[in-house]
Amino acid sequence: MIFKTLLGAAALTLALGATAAQAEKLVIGTEGAYPPFNFIQTDGKIAGFDVEIGEELCKRIGAECTVVAQDWDGIIPGLLAKKYDMIVASMFITEERKKQVDFTNPYYKAAMAMVVPKDSALKEFTNETLKGKAVGAQSGTTQAEYLQKSFPDADIRLYPTQDEVNLDLASGRLDAQAGDILPLLDWVSKSQDGACCEIRGEPITDPAFVGAGVGIAVRKEDTALRDRLNKAIDEIRADGTYKTINDKYFPIDVYTMK
Amino acid sequence: MHPIEVLGTYWQQFLTGAGITVALTGLSAILAAVIAPLLALVRVAGNRWAQWPLRLYISFMRGTPLLAQLFLVYYGAGQFRPTLEAWGLWSFFRDPFNCALLVFAVNSTAYQTEILRGGIQGVPPGEVEAARAVGMTRVQTLRRVVFPHAYRIAWPALGNEIILLMKASAIASVVTVFDIMGRTRQVFAKTFDFSAYLWAALLYLALTAIFIALWRLAEARLSRHIDARERGVGTEAVTRGAGA
Amino acid sequence: MTDLFAFGDTGWGDEILHGLLVTIELALVTLPVGLALGFLVAFAALSQNRALRTLGNGYTTVMRGIPEILTLFVVYNGLGMGLNAALSRLAPDAAPIDLSPFLAGVIALALVFAAFSAEVIRGAFNALDPGQVEAGRAIGMTPGKILRRIKLPQVWRFALPGLGNLWINMLKDTALVSVIALNDLMRMTKVAVGVTKQPFTFYLFACLLYWAMCVLSEQVLAQMERRANRGVRRV
Known part of the structure; x- marks a missing residue:
C-alpha cells in the first residue's frame, strides 16, 4: 500500500532523523503511471526504472529519499510548490521546461514514436494523411506538443495518463498515438493489450521536441543539488550500477540507445 | 505572463471550449427533458413493478460520482468493443463527446424526473377533479392541467439542475473533450500560468449568469397569466450531486 | 474474477479498500471544516453590516x-x-508550505461545501418564527441564551435535510480529488484499471462502493431527521 508505505517511510525517517540528524531528506516526485519507468505495483509500491535510478542517486549523494506520485499535469507546479525536491519521471529536457526548472545532464536518451493498430492503413505520418484522424497523446508532454505543431488538422486527443492513451488505442478509439519510444516498445512487445498495435515509421528524434534526452528536474535555485546529481549520474555510469538497473528493464543501453 | 496577455493569446481556445460546454450541457439537458416527464408519471402513478427498477436507477445515478459513471461508460465501452461493433453501436461510443453526452443525459434524467415528480405531486387535486368534471380525458388533463402547473412549480429547480449540470460537465475534460475545462488545462500545461484558471472561472460564471437571465424570462412567460403574488411558489429544490 | 479483488500482493482488494478509507477520511475531515466556514459565511450574509453582507453573498454566488x-x-x-511565492518573499529561510493532495482536497471541498451550506443555514435562520425569539426575550433570556436554546436547535432541524444532501454531494465530489493524485477510491480504481485493463469491472465496483456509502448516509440522515423532529407536533 502506498498509503501505508508512505506512513511507514515517514515514521522511519523520523526515527532515523532522531539518531542521525545529518542525513539529508529529499522527496522524489514521479508519476506512477508510466511503465516500465514508473508505475504502481499490485502491492501498491511505486517501482520502475526511474524510481530505481532516483533511489540509487539519492544513496550516492548521501540523502534519504521518499518517492511520491504526482499527476503529470501538475508535476512541475508541484516541484515549484516544494512538494518534492526533484522530478525523476522520464521528463524530456526541453527549452519550454527550462524556463521553469533546471535539469541535470540526461540520464537516458530518448526518442518518440508513432504507434498504430496492426491493421492500420497509415503508412506515413503527415498532416494530410492524419487529417481528421483521432491521434492521442498524454497531455502536457512533448508528444502532445509535437502532435499539435506537426498535425494541426488531426483530431488530437489529450489524456491525463499514458495508460489511458494505450487503453484507447487498444480499444480502437484512436487511429494512432505519439509517445515516448521506450515505454511503447515495452507495451507493444510485452503486454497483452499492446499486442493490438505496433510502432510504425522512424523514431522521432527532432531535438526541438525531444531535447537533449531525459533529465532530472530540480528547482532553479537548487544548483548545488543539480551538480551533486550530475556527479552521481557519472558515478553510476562508471561503476556499472547503471547497467545493472538498465538490464533489468531493457534489452539495450538506454543511456546511449545502442 | 500578464493575465490579459494569457487571454490575448488563448482567447480563441477559451471560446471554442465554451461552445463545446454549451453544446454538451444543452443537448444533455434537452434529451433528459424529453424522457423525464414520462418517467415522472411512472413515479407518481406507475405500479409497483414499474416503480422498483425506476427507483433503483434514480438511486444509482444520485448515489455515485458522475466521474465514475463517465469512466464506466467511456473506458468500459472499450472493453466491450466487439459486442458493440456487432450491434453497430461502436461508432457512437468511439467518440468521447457522445459518451459524455450519453452519461450526462442519463444522469440528468434521473434528477429531472425527481424534480418533476415533486411538481406533479404539488398540483392541487382539486384542479384534476375539476378537469375531470368538465369532461377532459386523462391525456387532456395531463396536457392542459397537470403538466403546465407541474412545470411552473418545478421551473426554478429545473433551472438549478441545468446550472449544476453545466458545472458538472467540466469533468468531460478527463476523457479528452475540449470543453472550457479541457482548454484551460491545456493552456495551463503550456504556460503554468494561474490566470488560465481565473479566466475559466469567469467564463463559467458568465455562462451561468446568461442562463439565469434567460430562464427567468421563460419563467415570466410561463406564469404570465398568474397574479404576481402567486408566483415564486415552488417546491423545495432537489439538489443534485453537483460534481462528479 | 475474484482474484482481481483478492487481498495481498496478487489482487487489488486491499488497495481499493485503502482507497475507500482515504475517501471516507477525506469526507469526514472536510465536513466540520466546511460546516464551520458555512456558518461564518451565513452569518456574514445575514449581518447588519452591508460590506459583510456583500462579501457573504458574493462568496456564495461565485x-x-x-x-x-x-x-x-x-x-x-x-x-x-x-503561498510559497509569498512566503519566500516574507521569510526566505522559512520551511516551504507543503500542500499535500489530501490537504488541497480538504480545502477545496470545504470551500465548496461552505458556499452551499451557507445558503441552507441562511434559509434555516430565516425560517425561524420571530414570535419565539420575542417570547424568549420577554421572559428575560440573554441573546446568547436565545441563540443556544431557541435558535440553534430549530436551525438544526430546518437545515438538516439540506445539509444531508450536501454531505452526499461532497462524498461524491471526493472522487474529483483522484485527478490531483490523492490515492482515494477513484484513483486506486484507476491504477487497477491501468494494470488489469478491465475498466468496466473495476469502475462498476467503485460505483457500487460509492453507492453503498450514499445509501448508508441516507439511512443515517433519515434517523437523524426523525430525532431532530421528535419535539415537533404533527399537524
Whole structure:
C-alpha cells in the first residue's frame, strides 16, 4: 500500500532523523503511471526504472529519499510548490521546461514514436494523411506538443495518463498515438493489450521536441543539488550500477540507445 | 505572463471550449427533458413493478460520482468493443463527446424526473377533479392541467439542475473533450500560468449568469397569466450531486 | 474474477479498500471544516453590516457558479505556488508550505461545501418564527441564551435535510480529488484499471462502493431527521 508505505517511510525517517540528524531528506516526485519507468505495483509500491535510478542517486549523494506520485499535469507546479525536491519521471529536457526548472545532464536518451493498430492503413505520418484522424497523446508532454505543431488538422486527443492513451488505442478509439519510444516498445512487445498495435515509421528524434534526452528536474535555485546529481549520474555510469538497473528493464543501453 | 496577455493569446481556445460546454450541457439537458416527464408519471402513478427498477436507477445515478459513471461508460465501452461493433453501436461510443453526452443525459434524467415528480405531486387535486368534471380525458388533463402547473412549480429547480449540470460537465475534460475545462488545462500545461484558471472561472460564471437571465424570462412567460403574488411558489429544490 | 479483488500482493482488494478509507477520511475531515466556514459565511450574509453582507453573498454566488474540479485545480496548483511565492518573499529561510493532495482536497471541498451550506443555514435562520425569539426575550433570556436554546436547535432541524444532501454531494465530489493524485477510491480504481485493463469491472465496483456509502448516509440522515423532529407536533 502506498498509503501505508508512505506512513511507514515517514515514521522511519523520523526515527532515523532522531539518531542521525545529518542525513539529508529529499522527496522524489514521479508519476506512477508510466511503465516500465514508473508505475504502481499490485502491492501498491511505486517501482520502475526511474524510481530505481532516483533511489540509487539519492544513496550516492548521501540523502534519504521518499518517492511520491504526482499527476503529470501538475508535476512541475508541484516541484515549484516544494512538494518534492526533484522530478525523476522520464521528463524530456526541453527549452519550454527550462524556463521553469533546471535539469541535470540526461540520464537516458530518448526518442518518440508513432504507434498504430496492426491493421492500420497509415503508412506515413503527415498532416494530410492524419487529417481528421483521432491521434492521442498524454497531455502536457512533448508528444502532445509535437502532435499539435506537426498535425494541426488531426483530431488530437489529450489524456491525463499514458495508460489511458494505450487503453484507447487498444480499444480502437484512436487511429494512432505519439509517445515516448521506450515505454511503447515495452507495451507493444510485452503486454497483452499492446499486442493490438505496433510502432510504425522512424523514431522521432527532432531535438526541438525531444531535447537533449531525459533529465532530472530540480528547482532553479537548487544548483548545488543539480551538480551533486550530475556527479552521481557519472558515478553510476562508471561503476556499472547503471547497467545493472538498465538490464533489468531493457534489452539495450538506454543511456546511449545502442 | 500578464493575465490579459494569457487571454490575448488563448482567447480563441477559451471560446471554442465554451461552445463545446454549451453544446454538451444543452443537448444533455434537452434529451433528459424529453424522457423525464414520462418517467415522472411512472413515479407518481406507475405500479409497483414499474416503480422498483425506476427507483433503483434514480438511486444509482444520485448515489455515485458522475466521474465514475463517465469512466464506466467511456473506458468500459472499450472493453466491450466487439459486442458493440456487432450491434453497430461502436461508432457512437468511439467518440468521447457522445459518451459524455450519453452519461450526462442519463444522469440528468434521473434528477429531472425527481424534480418533476415533486411538481406533479404539488398540483392541487382539486384542479384534476375539476378537469375531470368538465369532461377532459386523462391525456387532456395531463396536457392542459397537470403538466403546465407541474412545470411552473418545478421551473426554478429545473433551472438549478441545468446550472449544476453545466458545472458538472467540466469533468468531460478527463476523457479528452475540449470543453472550457479541457482548454484551460491545456493552456495551463503550456504556460503554468494561474490566470488560465481565473479566466475559466469567469467564463463559467458568465455562462451561468446568461442562463439565469434567460430562464427567468421563460419563467415570466410561463406564469404570465398568474397574479404576481402567486408566483415564486415552488417546491423545495432537489439538489443534485453537483460534481462528479 | 475474484482474484482481481483478492487481498495481498496478487489482487487489488486491499488497495481499493485503502482507497475507500482515504475517501471516507477525506469526507469526514472536510465536513466540520466546511460546516464551520458555512456558518461564518451565513452569518456574514445575514449581518447588519452591508460590506459583510456583500462579501457573504458574493462568496456564495461565485463559489456556486464555478465547477468543483476547477476549484480543486486552483487550490492545488495555484494556492501552493502562491503561498510559497509569498512566503519566500516574507521569510526566505522559512520551511516551504507543503500542500499535500489530501490537504488541497480538504480545502477545496470545504470551500465548496461552505458556499452551499451557507445558503441552507441562511434559509434555516430565516425560517425561524420571530414570535419565539420575542417570547424568549420577554421572559428575560440573554441573546446568547436565545441563540443556544431557541435558535440553534430549530436551525438544526430546518437545515438538516439540506445539509444531508450536501454531505452526499461532497462524498461524491471526493472522487474529483483522484485527478490531483490523492490515492482515494477513484484513483486506486484507476491504477487497477491501468494494470488489469478491465475498466468496466473495476469502475462498476467503485460505483457500487460509492453507492453503498450514499445509501448508508441516507439511512443515517433519515434517523437523524426523525430525532431532530421528535419535539415537533404533527399537524
